[in-house]
Amino acid sequence: xxxxxxxxxxxxxxxxxxxxxxxxxxxxxxxxxxKSEIEDKISDYCGVVIRSRFKIDAAFLDRATNLKFxxxxxxxxxxxxxxxxxAKGIALxxxxxxxxxxxxxxALGMLLSLFNNLNRANAEVKSxxxxxxxxxGVELEGKTVGIIGYGNMGKAFAKRLQGFDVTVLCHDLLxxxxxxxxxxxxxxxLKERADVLSIHTPWTPxxxxxxxxxxxxxxxxxxxxxxxxxxxxVVTADLVEALKSKRVLGAGLDVLEYEKLSFESLxxxxxxxxxxxxxxxxxxxxTPHIAGWTQESKYKLAxxxxxxITAQIPVA
Numbered sequence: 001x002x003x004x005x006x007x008x009x010x011x012x013x014x015x016x017x018x019x020x021x022x023x024x025x026x027x028x029x030x031x032x033x034x035k036s037e038i039e040d041k042i043s044d045y046c047g048v049v050i051r052s053r054f055k056i057d058a059a060f061l062d063r064a065t066n067l068k069f070x071x072x073x074x075x076x077x078x079x080x081x082x083x084x085x086x087a088k089g090i091a092l093x094x095x096x097x098x099x100x101x102x103x104x105x106x107a108l109g110m111l112l113s114l115f116n117n118l119n120r121a122n123a124e125v126k127s128x129x130x131x132x133x134x135x136x137g138v139e140l141e142g143k144t145v146g147i148i149g150y151g152n153m154g155k156a157f158a159k160r161l162q163g164f165d166v167t168v169l170c171h172d173l174l175x176x177x178x179x180x181x182x183x184x185x186x187x188x189x190l191k192e193r194a195d196v197l198s199i200h201t202p203w204t205p206x207x208x209x210x211x212x213x214x215x216x217x218x219x220x221x222x223x224x225x226x227x228x229x230x231x232x233x234v235v236t237a238d239l240v241e242a243l244k245s246k247r248v249l250g251a252g253l254d255v256l257e258y259e260k261l262s263f264e265s266l267x268x269x270x271x272x273x274x275x276x277x278x279x280x281x282x283x284x285x286x287t288p289h290i291a292g293w294t295q296e297s298k299y300k301l302a303x304x305x306x307x308x309i310t311a312q313i314p315v316a
Contacts, residue, residue, distance in 0.1 A: 098301030
C-alpha cells in the first residue's frame, strides 16, 4: 500500500505542516489519542511527527507497517526504539540544529547567574533586603570551562563563551571534534582542570547516571555544574551531597532526573527529598526543560525537520 499521509501527534510551528502540504504530503493531526488508539491507525501513515508525547517502541513499530520515517521535532531520539526502527528501514529524523542556539544561550545565562548570585539577590531585594557583601560575585575571567559532549549543543555553548577570557575544554566519544572554540582533551584532563562543567550529551546507557558521587569525586577542585542535556544523566541525591559538601559550588539544572519521558510534567507523587533540597538551595537554578524552548527555536526546529523530510522522503 502506498501512502503519502503524515500523522502529527504533537503540535509544532505551522511552517512544518504547510511545507509538507506544499511538498505533496497529506497532513493529519491527533494530539489527544492514547498510544494504543494511535497504534490502531498508524498503518495508514508513511510518517509520524512527534515531540515526546509517548514512547515509540517495538509494539508501536510492529503496527506501523507502512511507516517510512519518524520525525522528532527536537534534538534527541531516546523516546524511540531506534535499533528496531532502523531494522525495519524506517528513517529517523531529528533537529539538534534547530535549538542549539537557545541551549547555548541558556547554559551561558545560567552560569553567569550562578556566578553573580542573581537569583538570590533578586529574591532578597524583592523581599526588602539589601545585602551587598553576601552577594559578592565571582568573575568568569580566568576560569576553565569543561564541556562533555561536543556536538551541536556543546559547540553552541563554547561559541557563546568566546569574548570571555576563559579556557574552554571539551570531551567527546568521537575523535577530532575540537575546534577554535574548545580544545579536546581526555576526560581525566578535563576533571583535573575544570572550574565549570557543562554536559551536552544524549541520554544513553553510557550516560545514564553518569554524574554520580564517584564521577564528582574525581574532579581536582570544586566546580560549578550546568545541565541542559538530560536529567537522568545525573544521580540527584549524589549531586545534593556534593552541593552540601561544596564539592559542587552551584548548579544550573534545566532538566531533572524526575521528569516524565514526555518532558511535559515533573511528577505526580510526593516530591523526592533530593528535589526538596534543590528547590530551597539558593545556589541552585531550576528551569522546566526550556533551554531549547525559545520563540525562534520553535520555528527553526520545525523548518529543519521539514527540510530533512523533503530531502530524504519521496512522496508516494
